[in-house]
Amino acid sequence: MALIVRLDVDRPYGREPWLRHALSRLSSDFFLPRLESMAYLAELKWMLGLLNAQGVRAHLFFRRCTLPSESALELIRQGGHEMGLHLEDSRSYSTFLREKQALEAALGQPVYSFSKHGSRGIKYGLHHYAPYEPEKYMEWGARAGMKLFLGNMEDPSLPAVSRDGCVCFPSAFWLEPSWRNVTLHPVSWLLSRMETHDVVMLAHPENIKASPRLEEDFMTVIRAGKQQVAL
Numbered sequence: 001m002a003l004i005v006r007l008d009v010d011r012p013y014g015r016e017p018w019l020r021h022a023l024s025r026l027s028s029d030f031f032l033p034r035l036e037s038m039a040y041l042a043e044l045k046w047m048l049g050l051l052n053a054q055g056v057r058a059h060l061f062f063r064r065c066t067l068p069s070e071s072a073l074e075l076i077r078q079g080g081h082e083m084g085l086h087l088e089d090s091r092s093y094s095t096f097l098r099e100k101q102a103l104e105a106a107l108g109q110p111v112y113s114f115s116k117h118g119s120r121g122i123k124y125g126l127h128h129y130a131p132y133e134p135e136k137y138m139e140w141g142a143r144a145g146m147k148l149f150l151g152n153m154e155d156p157s158l159p160a161v162s163r164d165g166c167v168c169f170p171s172a173f174w175l176e177p178s179w180r181n182v183t184l185h186p187v188s189w190l191l192s193r194m195e196t197h198d199v200v201m202l203a204h205p206e207n208i209k210a211s212p213r214l215e216e217d218f219m220t221v222i223r224a225g226k227q228q229v230a231l
């Protein structure tokens, strides 16, 4: 049984300070050149450093505004992490395919996994399609030869399902407590759950970096999951 670490890479410049926050918002809607001088993907690289030091592999999901830079790719290769699509425009199969192909072209390799950007029907930015329609994603994933879909439901005990070769974990243990029933599912629940079940832990690097408490929870989980390998 295993801990499956899922990182959704939402913000190219994190949340802080104000200028980087503004650049994250602008990059989400408009094409901006990558600004290494503004610490592009600094929060992701920080988190990859923590994972690599523990030897824990993760699934990383990218938007078109957070494509990995060469320095991020180096850390990804070192840690043996998997790269997938963080689906933003989920209006139709063709918009899904367009995002998948754009990511593959940028990475120079095929991608076999995806997750969905946004939850609870909230719209994030110009290109984002807010409805969450997992049945459709399962069908599209199988049709496009994808192997893994990691879903956004908030009850982390839901079992995985499979369709035509595409495995779906419908839910995740959201490390950030705003999306988790912390009474039913404290961090200690995850630690014992992953001994007997495959379970997905979802985290967003910029949120974890901003909170010492969340960083501590993250480290507790990955240290415990150290001997267990992601898919």
Ligand SMILES: [Zn+2]
Binding pocket: 008, 009, 010, 086, 116, 117, 118
């Ligand atoms: Zn997202």
